Amino acid sequence: MEPCRLAATDLACRRGERLLFRSVGFALEPGAALQVAGPNGTGKSSLIRLLAGLLRPFAGAVERVGAVGLLDERPALDGHLPLGRALAFWGRIDGGEGAEVAALGLEPLLDLPVRYLSTGQRKRAALARLVEQNAPIWLLDEPLNGLDKEAARACEALVARHCADGGVAVIASHQPFVLPGMATLALPGFAPPEPAA
Amino acid sequence: MSALLTILRRDLGLLLPGGHGHGGGGTLLPLLFFLAVAMLYPFAVGPVPELLARTGGGIVWVAALLAAILPLDRLLARDLEQGFFDQWRLRGIAEEAVVAVRLLAHWLSFGPPLILAALPAAALLGIEGETLRLVALGLLAGTPGLAAIGLIIASLTVTVRGGAALAGLLLIPLAVPLLVFGAGALSTGGASGIALCGAMSLALVAIAPFAGGAAIRAAREG
Numbered sequence: 073m074e075p076c077r078l079a080a081t082d083l084a085c086r087r088g089e090r091l092l093f094r095s096v097g098f099a100l101e102p103g104a105a106l107q108v109a110g111p112n113g114t115g116k117s118s119l120i121r122l123l124a125g126l127l128r129p130f131a132g133a134v135e136r137v138g139a140v141g142l143l144d145e146r147p148a149l150d151g152h153l154p155l156g157r158a159l160a161f162w163g164r165i166d167g168g169e170g171a172e173v174a175a176l177g178l179e180p181l182l183d184l185p186v187r188y189l190s191t192g193q194r195k196r197a198a199l200a201r202l203v204e205q206n207a208p209i210w211l212l213d214e215p216l217n218g219l220d221k222e223a224a225r226a227c228e229a230l231v232a233r234h235c236a237d238g239g240v241a242v243i244a245s246h247q248p249f250v251l252p253g254m255a256t257l258a259l260p261g262f263a264p265p266e267p268a269a
Numbered sequence: 270m271s272a273l274l275t276i277l278r279r280d281l282g283l284l285l286p287g288g289h290g291h292g293g294g295g296t297l298l299p300l301l302f303f304l305a306v307a308m309l310y311p312f313a314v315g316p317v318p319e320l321l322a323r324t325g326g327g328i329v330w331v332a333a334l335l336a337a338i339l340p341l342d343r344l345l346a347r348d349l350e351q352g353f354f355d356q357w358r359l360r361g362i363a364e365e366a367v368v369a370v371r372l373l374a375h376w377l378s379f380g381p382p383l384i385l386a387a388l389p390a391a392a393l394l395g396i397e398g399e400t401l402r403l404v405a406l407g408l409l410a411g412t413p414g415l416a417a418i419g420l421i422i423a424s425l426t427v428t429v430r431g432g433a434a435l436a437g438l439l440l441i442p443l444a445v446p447l448l449v450f451g452a453g454a455l456s457t458g459g460a461s462g463i464a465l466c467g468a469m470s471l472a473l474v475a476i477a478p479f480a481g482g483a484a485i486r487a488a489r490e491g
Contacts, residue, residue, distance in 0.1 A: 126355055126489055140359045146352030164275045
């Protein structure tokens with residue numbers, strides 16, 4: 073896998089009038105994974121989008137070396153297309169081989185239009201897209217949402233394999249995500265103090 | 270480049286009439302709407318051949334303009350909601366490039382079909398000869414501009430709830446210059462109006478990808 077690095081220094085995020093977090097900093101070298109934990113509304117998704125470069129930080133900087141793969145609640149698959157063709161669209165752009173489809177148990181679903189798939193099935197399809205993209209940096213926003221136990225274990229195994237291959241991963245999740253050697257960043261610890269009434 | 274071709278193929282599937290059938294592919298609705306206006310007009314003003322021949326060209330233009338509004342709601346909003354633009358960005362495909370491809374697909378989906386549909390519309394309105402030639406040429410020069418205005422407006426209203434109706438209202442005043450010169454060429458009978466219409470179209474087509482790209486990036490921050 074190509075060399076990669078993901079680092080944040082003194083990152084702050086403002087949404088609307090609210091400062092969600094500040095002074096967030098970490099550095100991930102190849103093979104490292106980080107779980108961003110915290111209840112709803114603490115800025116996990118915003119942090120993921122900051123790291124992806126889809127949002128501008130209010131303060132601080134993000135350093136990215138290597139391509140970024142993003143998995144969030146939007147699978148970016150055409151609802152009216154059969155799953156196979158919807159995935160093939162990204163396959164043509166990313167040059168993937170479609171090898172993950174079987175591993176994620178998607179084969180029986182390939183002829184079904186994406187809009188008929190359940191949340192968990194869509195999530196698995198998006199995971200297949202992510203793996204095929206072959207990006208060294210993985211940013212996962214609530215990857216376990218909607219997945220059953222078996223699929224959740226498969227997802228954890230994929231991330232473990234990705235990190236063992238020298239990739240880095242950031243996982244934003246309010247659920248426990250089992251990955252040996254993973255660091256945890258608790259976002260509420262970075263929230264600014266409440267202003268005095 | 271091959272990524273953009275892949276995106277163009279998907280766009281055409283989404284926008285061209287009969288692309289992927291219901292729920293996905295574009296519809297014949299703009300085309301039928303266009304023909305319906307041309308069909309209703311003689312009923313409304315009465316079957317006076319001289320009147321129809323004199324005003325019919327203008328009505329074809331107005332119908333074309335209104336038909337161009339219909340596909341606006343599906344042009345960009347869905348891809349932004351479903352995360353396509355984010356995924357393209359992460360792959361280093363600029364919003365501008367995606368919007369330029371979308372502009373081409375959007376024009377192909379309604380420009381050439383409208384010009385073809387102008388033939389039966391002309392028959393309904395009793396337009397023939399030189400006027401018909403000017404209508405067809407004018408639409409050829411003007412529809413890329415209409416497509417570009419539509420795309421710019423769709424990108425600006427992409428985060429607005431009920432943006433489709435707003436987009437239609439916004440398109441009408443912005444399209445007036447195209448209408449003035451495109452349909453104006455019918456009464457003056459000169460090619461200069463069509464040339465000016467074409468020039469405006471070119472300028473709009475050149476601006477649209479940048480305006481659209483900036484609007485989509487701004488929508489992300491919202």
